[in-house]
Amino acid sequence: MKNGFVKKALAVLTAAVMTAALTACGGAAPAPAAQTSAEAGPAAEAAESAGGAIKIGGSGPLTGGAAVYGQAVKLAAEIAVEEINAKGGLQFELNFQDDAHDPEKAVTSYGVLKDWGMQVSLATVTSAPGAAVSQMYKDDNIFGITPSGSSLAVIYQDPDNAANPYGNVFQMCFTDPNQGVASADYFAGHPDLGSKIAVIYKNDDNYSSGIFAKFKAQAETNGLEIVYEGTFDDSNASDFSVQLTKAQAAEADIVYLPIYYDPASLILTQANQMGYAPTFFGTDGMDGILTLEGFDTSFAEGVYLLTPFSADADDDLTKNFVESYKARKGGEVPNQFAADAYDCVYAIAQACEAAGVTADMSASDICDALVKQFTSMTFAGLTGQSTWAESGEVSKSPKAVVIKDGVYVSAD
């Protein structure tokens, strides 16, 4: 028997929780997730929030290797909620949980959010956890719109055939296939960029392999020549000398990088070190490369990318957002994830207002009303004009930009 152990563990645990709770209270931590009392059923919770704020839930990686994405989404969503609340009118309350980019934790986070009484959701930040909870959103009929879970598995029950959508889980970002096709079409339409294409993608990442698969298929249709396919994964995400040497040996003049900006920055730096200078072409994940702390932007000169958001855009909406984000995050410039999250909250607000949603409605009623709104409305935000299909897929056209003198310039 281990009575000793249990007591010890409990004593240590309690002590730690108490000290930590005290320190957390001293900090500027936003409203912590309240543990609902065990007696209150879901129905009672919904009633409690009557006349108050609409509860928006969401989860994403706040710790671990993918934390940067979750942190960006969380902060941007907080900014959006504060702005909307400051205007008066509809009020929102945000509860953003950590899922550590793990489907298991995403399901637990979903439980936490449901206990809290979540009425609308930002679903998950990343794809694999998203695919794990979409069915739960469906079962409980809670409306979810993911800022950045771009895989088909997030919105379709049968992603292999893109069939059987959940119907109440929407996306703010492009789906992966959409970008792959758009890239292949862009190359076909711009033969001056080059004719021999090398691809380097992250094969253990839904986003990257998803885009690549569609890109490859569309490239075949368009008669493009892919001369080299290189991959990397989490455990090999720093050394790209082999992939670049091979691409160079295959005489590739375009290197397609359907990956996020942090590994892309390494590829650009290493290519520069070995004196290899093809045209690099990225997808929306490449956005953020110019504002990476310490990155020599001259390496990114001439890089093309597809992005709906640019932090240097000079419209008021973008300017305001970038300013508040920087102010809150020690000068860090928001990336694609942040912009999508900000748009998600505003899109929810727009739909709620149009549908006359109030805080005392049940999550299920809100869900029905929002699905109706989203499939019929047009939303204009940081990432352009968006409309949604009944499957939950967003329709906005990815735009190609090229980096010139450290800023995006339209490439069309």
Add this chain to the structure above:
Amino acid sequence: MRTENTTGKTAISLFDAAHRGRTASFALVILLYAVLRAMQAGGGLSSLFTSLLVPVTCYIVAAIGLNLNVGVSGELNLGQAGFMSVGAFTAVCVSGRLAATLPVPALRLVIAIILGAAAAALFGFLIGIPVLKLQGDYLAIVTLAFGQIIKSLITNMYLGFDANGFQFSFVENKCKLEPGGKMLLNGPMGATGTERIATFTAGTVLIIAALFIVYNLIYSKSGRAIMAARDNRIAAELTGINISSTKMLSFVVSAGLAGSAGALYGLNYSTLVPNKFDFNTSILILVYVVLGGLGNMTGTIISTIVLVLLPELLRSLQDYRMLIYAVVLIMIMLLTNNEKVKTFFKTVRSRFVKTAAAGGKEAA
């Protein structure tokens, strides 16, 4: 990092503890099950705790298996997650394949778990052949290496199923499925769209089965041989014990248990990615085992529950959560290994046992 060659004296007391712990662990599992079920029926169990029920049972089963390895036979295994992975993906494929033909989820679950456990046990056997030739830290490293290799291989497997049957490809996805077909394994993306058929009851049954198997093994002739080999390999060899076969037995059983745990785990989520079963997961399970006490199954069950719950209970700390978790982990290790604390709890424990024994006599 060799698991301590416990002296003969502690080995005997460990054996006694297991003897007492045997009844206690079964009782604990059944009691917890009854209480949680009652709470669930009364609507008193929050969604958070409901969502933790199945994964906790999975981790407990995997940890019991690992404890057989680390605690009972004294082989440090750093690749337990690899066996879970084999079990999980086998089960997910089996269940996905049978979904259309076998509409009874419970039956599918049982078949999937058995096949998952069998596949992992087979892997355990194959890996055990080279691994068990090594000793101490080198053995540990090789299990780590196999864990990484399994992860890497599964990350590159593509298995599709459509009207024409199975299609398999490696490294590059060459499966061309008819409309209506399903990718059972999709390389790094793993399995998606899995029907969630795992239940808490199945998990509890699995824990009981695991305890049953492990205790029976410990008390059998092979079990005594395993422990003899752990405590003094050379002496055991000299008394005619076949070291490699006893070690292999415990290694295979441990792998099988991890496989069954993985199977249940895989069928509890609609998405399963190979990256889930990485080195960190192996370490996590090892932490449950070490904290629960080597060879102590009841302790393993309790420590798994506490350590799975801990990060969830710390959620209100927001960003500080994992930092505090780390501090708690270090503090627990320091406190449980502090001589003063140890003596203190030993006296408390012996008093408790005495009073319990006295109480038992009175009751009789």
Add this chain to the structure above:
Amino acid sequence: MEFLSYLINGLGLGSVYAIIALGYTMVYGIAKMLNFAHGDVIMIGAYVAFFALTGLGLPLIPAVLLAMLVCTAMGVIIERLAYKPLRQASSLAVLITAIGVSYFLQNGAQLLWSSSTKVFPAVISSGFFSLGSLSISYLTLITIAVCILVMAGLTLFVNRTKTGSAMRACSEDKGAATLMGINVNFIISVTFAIGSGLAAIASVLLCSTYPSVFPTLGAMPGIKAFTAAVFGGIGSIPGAFLGGLLLGVIEILAKAYISTQLSDAIVFAVLIVVLLIKPAGLLGRKMSEKV
């Protein structure tokens, strides 16, 4: 020609692994523990060097020295607070504590410096020279040179100095070393200090080659270097050097000629084969068992 370029890149990567592996192997040799937090000390070193170079605007050498200073202090403090109380405990308890320390450093770094990637400035010459069709970056050559220097220095230190002899004595037999008047606790602290200082050098080389600084930066190189240490025979200094270089070369060649997807599996498979043939690693000593 391509082969040569892969080989040189492999040696560059292997040199970084080797320096990290030296830290693992020394700590193992003396304290008989696997310090899984070693990779995270590298991460701390990378952040300190990053802020020294960009924030304080220090030149390279002072920045490296500062990083070494911080890492050394960190290594000693970690040893004192977390590992020393466990000197008598089972090695598994120490292992778990090391993992706790690793979590602590990673999450602490995330809270302090945010999870966003920072790009390490190109302080070591980023140029390359060409030999026919072969282009070799100066950085790779510098990395290899530093690794050889460190290795030579360490060997001299261990074999020629008094403290070095004391370290060897501790690694042979702590009890006997104590009887000879050696302060074992002090020697263990010195070992952690040296290992952590080397981690700082490794972090600057690592981040110059792969200029991304983020909180989980040390995890993967840590595991790989640990593998390298075992490969060469854990506890052996030349073994760590050889293991690191071989691991780097195998990794790059496997990527180049077999498959980028399977390179990890291949590295670990080679490790298993080596251990089956030489159960104590390439240069490790086979301990005879006492009956």
